[in-house]
Amino acid sequence: MNNTPWTIEDAENTYHVKRWSDGYFHINENGHVSASPEKDPNGMVIDLQHVVEAIKQTGLELPAVVRFHDILRTQVEQLNETFAEVIDEVGYNNRYMGVFPIKVNQMREVVEEILEAGEPYDYGLEAGSKAELLAALAYNSNPNALTIMNGFKDEEYLRLSFLGRKLGRKMVVVVEQFSELELLVRLAKEYEVRPIIGLRVKMMIKSLGKWKASSGERAKFGLSISEILKAVDYLKAHDMLECIELLHFHIGSQIADINVFNEAILEFSTVYCRLAEIGVHIKYADVGGGLAVDYDGSKSTNDSSRNYNLKEYARSIVVGFQQVCERYNVPHPTIVSESGRAITAHHSCIVAQVVDEINPADQHVDVTPQDAEHFFIKHLRDYKQRLEEGADVQSIYHSISQEIENTRSAFKLGMLTLEEMAKADTLFWQILEKLQRAIGSNPDSPFELDEVPERLSSLYLINMSIFQSIIDAWAIEQILPVVPIDRLDEKPTKLATLADITCDSDGKIDKFIGDEEIVNQLPVHDIKAGEDYCVAIFLTGAYQDVMGDMHNLFGRLNEVHVYGLQESESGFYIEETVKGTSKKRVLQTLQYSSEVMIQLVKTQMDSAIRHGVVKRQETSGLIDYYEDCLKGYTYLEV
Numbered sequence: 027m028n029n030t031p032w033t034i035e036d037a038e039n040t041y042h043v044k045r046w047s048d049g050y051f052h053i054n055e056n057g058h059v060s061a062s063p064e065k066d067p068n069g070m071v072i073d074l075q076h077v078v079e080a081i082k083q084t085g086l087e088l089p090a091v092v093r094f095h096d097i098l099r100t101q102v103e104q105l106n107e108t109f110a111e112v113i114d115e116v117g118y119n120n121r122y123m124g125v126f127p128i129k130v131n132q133m134r135e136v137v138e139e140i141l142e143a144g145e146p147y148d149y150g151l152e153a154g155s156k157a158e159l160l161a162a163l164a165y166n167s168n169p170n171a172l173t174i175m176n177g178f179k180d181e182e183y184l185r186l187s188f189l190g191r192k193l194g195r196k197m198v199v200v201v202e203q204f205s206e207l208e209l210l211v212r213l214a215k216e217y218e219v220r221p222i223i224g225l226r227v228k229m230m231i232k233s234l235g236k237w238k239a240s241s242g243e244r245a246k247f248g249l250s251i252s253e254i255l256k257a258v259d260y261l262k263a264h265d266m267l268e269c270i271e272l273l274h275f276h277i278g279s280q281i282a283d284i285n286v287f288n289e290a291i292l293e294f295s296t297v298y299c300r301l302a303e304i305g306v307h308i309k310y311a312d313v314g315g316g317l318a319v320d321y322d323g324s325k326s327t328n329d330s331s332r333n334y335n336l337k338e339y340a341r342s343i344v345v346g347f348q349q350v351c352e353r354y355n356v357p358h359p360t361i362v363s364e365s366g367r368a369i370t371a372h373h374s375c376i377v378a379q380v381v382d383e384i385n386p387a388d389q390h391v392d393v394t395p396q397d398a399e400h401f402f403i404k405h406l407r408d409y410k411q412r413l414e415e416g417a418d419v420q421s422i423y424h425s426i427s428q429e430i431e432n433t434r435s436a437f438k439l440g441m442l443t444l445e446e447m448a449k450a451d452t453l454f455w456q457i458l459e460k461l462q463r464a465i466g467s468n469p470d471s472p473f474e475l476d477e478v479p480e481r482l483s484s485l486y487l488i489n490m491s492i493f494q495s496i497i498d499a500w501a502i503e504q505i506l507p508v509v510p511i512d513r514l515d516e517k518p519t520k521l522a523t524l525a526d527i528t529c530d531s532d533g534k535i536d537k538f539i540g541d542e543e544i545v546n547q548l549p550v551h552d553i554k555a556g557e558d559y560c561v562a563i564f565l566t567g568a569y570q571d572v573m574g575d576m577h578n579l580f581g582r583l584n585e586v587h588v589y590g591l592q593e594s595e596s597g598f599y600i601e602e603t604v605k606g607t608s609k610k611r612v613l614q615t616l617q618y619s620s621e622v623m624i625q626l627v628k629t630q631m632d633s634a635i636r637h638g639v640v641k642r643q644e645t646s647g648l649i650d651y652y653e654d655c656l657k658g659y660t661y662l663e664v
């Protein structure tokens with residue numbers, strides 16, 4: 027047994043913070059998680075536990091989303107600076123101009139922060155729908171920055187781009203289907219606007235991972251080589267060839283393997299150069315999204331990871347283009363990318379309280395031996411005794427696992443009473459706990475016995491909805507780092523999986539970052555009566571923030587927008603709080619009217635008075651209570 031005292035470094039290693047946090051999160055000497063939004067431990071530091079205390083002081087309840095705006099700024103700066111650095115290092119003859127794809131996090135405050143941080147770099151926006159375009163038109167006001175329009179388009183979508191053109195903005199309509207081009211040309215003539223046209227290439231390369239359907243023959247988007255040639259001829263015929271200013275590809279999100287990018291850039295830059303050869307001179311080469319986030323911290327080609335860093339990514343694109351352009355003797359294009367996930371994932375986390383513990387081993391029936399006990403109970407008692415006398419743990423584990431299965435079958439066939447079944451269950455869990463102690467932390471124990479701590483582990487019930495707040499953990503088994511935010515100066519004493527408060531057995535988190543692989547349990551501390559125990563789920567700023575659904579009518583979370591402030595004692599201030607959805611508003615979205623509901627309850631109350639079930643003087647209190655509840659938060663009050 028290792029009896030050296032528990033250190034903060036042990037906590038960092040247990041939760042693998044260094045591996046996944048990309049320098050943004052640490053564990054501080056108080057045993058709290060803290061953020062370094064500038065990636066500089068000597069710079070701005072924000073203690074998450076202190077943020078949670080501040081949240082409570084403002085009267086807001088948990089669960090809550092905590093947004094670190096300074097992280098967004100750092101991410102935008104890093105992306106732009108890294109491209110600039112690589113361009114400078116390799117002598118590439120053009121610049122980088124990124125855009126942020128709004129769909130990854132449409133929150134106005136997020137979009138505003140990104141645009142403000144990106145202003146010096148002419149960082150723009152990408153929209154994929156009319157609603158997103160309306161937001162981009164209003165907020166992306168830098169005339170030098172691009173507004174890139176992807177997704178399926180109708181007349182209204184295209185006319186909105188003309189509006190932008192009239193405002194002097196760089197609106198690029200990316201043609202995904204040939205039919206869109208015909209519509210665009212017709213409308214451009216009708217409204218006398220010179221559009222900026224982008225062509226999306228349907229890539230031959232097959233990407234991997236969860237988004238592989240974004241490329242290859244059956245991809246939903248993009249023009250094949252022959253369609254591109256047809257588009258070129260069509261635009262030539264309409265005297266609009268020079269309107270093609272951008273070439274685009276996007277082969278899916280979270281590209282874990284850099285080699286996929288390397289190959290994609292080779293294919294894409296070749297198309298670019300071949301077009302130049304036939305007189306189509308394109309300004310911008312837009313390499314889409316896909317820049318991955320290392321959620322599980324393994325630096326591998328796992329779906330939740332990436333085997334490269336930002337610098338390598340930028341080099342893959344810049345050097346890739348440089349080499350191919352030089353081979354064809356074509357000028358270097360301006361490089362555009364549409365990274366969303368990598369820009370936003372780190373900036374927000376969810377903090378939720380553990381509200382209860384469910385432990386299968388928590389069975390406390392009296393098991394003192396009695397005369398004429400059922401033989402199943404006798405067998406279990408014998409195994410317990412043999413274990414106490416030092417029998418081989420693995421063989422006892424086999425025997426009791428078999429025995430309890432048989433006992434449960436026998437119960438179903440009517441051979442045991444309720445009391446007998448309860449006794450057998452209690453004995454089984456007692457033996458399993460003894461086995462656990464016997465195994466201890468023996469590194470030589472058989473792998474099979476790893477099941478024992480798993481079977482004994484608790485379920486920690488957390489006050490949130492997986493479906494609202496981290497839908498990808500359910501939908502695509504996205505791994506997200508989870509860490510208790512406090513007591514990290516104490517050794518965790520238990521293992522637990524996490525379950526949410528929806529009535530759905532899928533509403534659980536049982537995939538965590540382990541030392542070498544993904545594990546099913548998270549090390550946790552005992553819950554103490556009268557004390558909050560909170561966990562934070564990190565890297566939720568991309569997609570999770572905005573894609574959730576209302577399963578069980580749990581609405582959006584309370585939210586705080588945090589800024590670092592070195593001169594203040596706490597090191598931060600909360601600039602804005604946004605209240606989560608009330609029950610009334612959640613119900614409204616599904617056509618319930620709170621007025622009608624209150625009226626219906628009143629009608630039933632009248633009838634209850636008539637039948638003498640409630641007293642007249644009680645009714646107004648009860649109805650007020652119902653009304654009050656409608657106004658409140660959808661999550662548990664703890």
Ligand SMILES: *Cc1c(COP(=O)(O)O)cnc(C)c1O
Nearest residue numbers: 276279280315316364365366367
């Ligand atoms: C979704 C999407 C993006 C964003 O991709 P990330 O992997 O999140 O960076 C970029 N471009 C297009 C066309 C998209 O559909």
